[in-house]
Amino acid sequence: MEILLFFAFISGLVTILAPCIWPLLPIVLSSSLAGGKPKSLGITLGIMVSFSVFILSISYLVKLFGLDPNIIRLFAVIVLVIMGLSMIVPLISRILEGILSRFSGRFGQSFQKRSGFGGGFITGCSLGIVWTPCTGPILATIATLAATTNLNTGIILVTIVYVMGLGIPLFFFSYGGGRLVARTRFVSGFTGRIQQVFGVLLLLTALAIYTNYDKVLQVKLLDSFPSYTQFLIGLESNPAVKKQLNILKGNKEKTDEMIGKPFDMTDSNGLPNLGKAPEFVGINNWLNSKPLTMSELRGKVVLIDFWTYTCINCIRTLPHVTGWYNKYKDQGFVVVGVHTPEFEFEKDTKNVENAIKQYKIDYPVAQDNDYATWNAYSNQYWPAKYLIDANGVIRYIHFGEGNYDETEKAIQDLLKEAGKNVSTSLQEMEDQTPRSQNSPETYLGSERMQYLTPNGKVEVGSYRFSLPKNIPINHFSLGGEWDVMSEYSSSRKDSILEYNFQASKVFLVMRPGDDKPKQVKVYLDGKLVTTGSGKDVTDGSITVDSDRLYELIDLTTPENHTLRLEFQNAGTEVFAFTFG
CATH class of the missing domain: 3.40.30.10 (Glutaredoxin)
Structure with missing residues (x-):
């Protein structure tokens, strides 16, 4: 367990270098310009506490109260809007400070400094709810076990150590950056204007979060700096960490x-x-x-x-x-x-x-x-x-x-x-287990997506994709507008999916999102499929009318081809490819 805790701490520590956190840093810096060390500490602790509580308890909240997770996210957006307006409009700032002052009077002096710990903590809590870190194997295990409401003390301890690692550089960035700006002569006379500019930035961030554009921005940053993801996975994927993660999941030594x-x-x-x-x-x-x-x-x-x-x-x-x-x-x-x-x-x-x-x-x-x-x-x-x-x-x-x-x-x-008299004869039935090296099972929801070209995966959000000229074997690409969810991706009208596969059979789990039948055209190497079409394909098209596995391609031998799917309707939900 000590090895896992050490790597969890290191992973949190290097998160400050991750592209996923960069959009957060200007907000952290702007929010700490006034208030000094107490406010920086409040922002840091707020992010640590809300992120930990949110990732560990959201599944329980949803299950117990039927709570829509987007309501919590919307609440955080409202708080960020209020904070942004308070930085731009002095009157709103004075009203907010008065409210915080009355509130803090009930909880001692720690909240009472002007724009201090209390305001920072509220801002940090809001940011911790809406921020999505770059996920490595350790954080992925935490999220998965929390999502299945399978928490234990080990998971909670790993989460605490992870956010402790995250909090240390975040505090120094917030406090050190604020002091540096305050002491720079060139900007010291414009502190008020700078704070207003950062207030506008906070409003723009709230708008991006409300429209899910923050996810798009994170993906673009990850695309520009793919080395970080490779570094994180390499750091957390050594054999000692893998073994400890398996123990944490309650798994036996299965490989x-x-x-x-x-x-x-x-x-x-x-x-x-x-x-x-x-x-x-x-x-x-x-x-x-x-x-x-x-x-x-x-x-x-x-x-x-x-x-x-x-x-x-x-x-x-x-x-x-x-x-x-x-x-x-x-x-x-x-x-x-x-x-x-x-x-x-x-x-x-x-x-x-x-x-x-x-x-x-x-x-x-x-x-x-x-x-x-x-x-x-x-x-x-x-x-x-x-x-x-x-x-x-x-x-x-x-x-x-x-x-x-x-x-x-x-x-x-x-x-x-058990004392039964049974025949020793065996069933004579064909073993259809694939013997060739086929393309791997491929998930199309963000939670387990890993073969998207380019860059492996995207987070939950709405995107407009452009198809690349070349797709590596065993990888897929998306074209047009898609809504990517944790379990599946949902098409818009005229969305496209292409897959460069190696297999004789291709299957895809699909469902009509609104229970109305959907049409999907199937192409193989640029031609509407006829010979080699799966049993669910008629005249080069599939009708998606129920939640099930559909057979798209059925060739006589395993071969390398490019599959292209053109979605004629919005709302076709695609979950996972499997191959035979």
Whole structure:
């Protein structure tokens, strides 16, 4: 933990050099021109406190009170407008100081200096709410665990150390910069005018935040200085930090190499004992079954299958899972599909019910919308299979696709162990696990976006993109106007998306944002697709009429091509590409 805290502190310390914080610095400097050290301290502490509280508690506030996060952001904008006007108009400044003076009288002398700690703290709190730092692995882990309301003391401690690192240079910049301006003879006679100029700057900043242009500005700065992002990721991605972040998430020592391989393979002594199976917890809804418990399933062999209905890797495993269930269900074998959603719309019970019908799933399905059972198993992957014996002990684990014969043999072994007479024959079913090196899964929401050309990703906001002439392989570009959200990007009319991919099949998770069908034209290497079109494409066009995975391209062999999508309507929401 000490290593993680050290790197969290260093990451906060170097944030002063980050392009994402540069738009904040003139405001910090302007706000500290009057008020001296107390006001600089107030601004710094305000940013530290509000940023920490906001990032750690926003998901709880939304969940408890149904609060729109934009309301908090709007409140911060109003405060910045008031502060900006007070710097421009002396009358407003005197009124504001009077209010602060009366307020501070109830809380001792620390707030009472003119334009001192109190005013600085309020300004800092507003800035801390609306500021978005450049995110590295450490801050990304904090945000992810907070977003899933999975906080612990370790996360809170790392956040505190991070903002402590941030606060030190920020205070020295605020206080030192203010003193430097005050002592410079050339500007000392124009302090009032300078403060008014900074007041205008504060109003412009409030306007940029209200219109989300602050996100655009941050992206442009990051584009101009890409070396900082590379430095931050390099700093926070060393093996020691990665290991500590995994522990912080509550993950076992699982690595990417385990995907597609059994966990703890069988040996001469049979299947290993991997511990007691956790109980189903936090299930929102049961489909195809009454509510189940692991204790009442004692005596049966149980396969827990973590899946989500838009995951192509999950979809390719479903024929095998449904086949095993139909083959062995009369011999004491039960499958429980734990549907843990990757995207918000996958929480909709109707959508899950449609998927159950589409894939002919007859076994029980549990909706784990809050990741409670997922976390109980310390799971990390879709799909993931946990095979449990008749005594409620996990005996076999498999992540990803493939190894179907081995999994079925493990099912047979546990049924025999439970006293059942089962055949040793195996299902004869095609293994559709991709064998070639395909393009990676590609997310189109800002939270997990990483293959956008240029510069990898953008933050939440509205943008007008220009398509580059050349797109590197396994990367995509956007053209026209787009609204980028944390989980998805939403098209405007005539928006364009291009992807330089390597695969035989291309899939895209999409949904019509307003429930009205949307049309998307599909081009392959500049031509409207005909030969090689996916099953959801008709005459070179897709109708997006439900929230699901759409097949765009279906070639006979894996090849390198450029896919172009032209969106005929506004409001088509695109989530993630997967490839086969």
